Amino acid sequence: MIDDVQPTIEKYPATLRILHWVRAVLIIGLIAAGWTMTTLNDDVTSKYDFLYPLHKSFGVLAFLIVLTQLALRGQSRLPAPAPLPAHEKALSHAVHLAMYALLLIVPLMGYAMSSSYTQSSGVPFFGIHLPELLPKNDDRFRVFQFLHKTLAYSLLALIALHVVGALKHRFFDKDRRTDVLPRMM
Incomplete structure (x- = not known):
């Protein structure tokens, strides 16, 4: 028997599972709130007094959760990759990285x-105002605004692909070992 071989684990550590689902709810909520904010008329005062500040606060929180997840992933024992066909493994890896x-x-x-x-x-x-590190410049603002919106919708598309992939493995694959959902539950 080799001493340095660790037994495989079937689930992600509880902390990573909790952060995954909290982050998922936050991101879907942020995308919905962002869409709602941008479709409201400018004369709706709650848009600027309530929705924008909350969207920004929860956006910072989501960012901090992702940083925490990445740090914990680097220090945690994770389940072995699911035995997927090579093309699905490559797609899964690319979607997760993106x-x-x-x-x-x-x-x-x-x-x-x-x-x-x-x-x-x-x-x-x-309630805490974070330092603004960039100079005020409406031309740059419009570039960042375009990127923020376009990349948020790109993220939504990747999330949809992620969910469809998990459901495909759960309900349509013949090999039950590809069902990755229980590892995150």
Whole structure:
């Protein structure tokens, strides 16, 4: 028997599972809130007094959760990869990498957008105003705004692909070992 072989685990550690689902709810809520905010008329005062500050605060929270998840993933024992066909394994890996990249980039673009907009009152985090590190510049704001919106919808598309993949493995694959959902429950 080899001493350095660890027994395999079937589930992700509880902390990572909890953070995964909290983050999932936050991201879906942030995308829904972002869509709602941008469709409301500018004369709706709650848009600027309530929705924007909450969206920014929860966006910062989501960013911090992703950083925490990444740090914990690097220190945790994780389940072995599911035995997927090579093309599905490559797609799964690419989707996960792209999702994590966007989970970091989208809030950074939101921060840059709020920080650079000349009419913005800053970036609140549940009552604490974060420092604005970018100069006020409405031309840059429009670039960050475009990126924030476009990348948020790209993230939504990847989330949909992620969910469809998990459901496909759960309900349509003949090999039950590809069912990855129980590992995250």
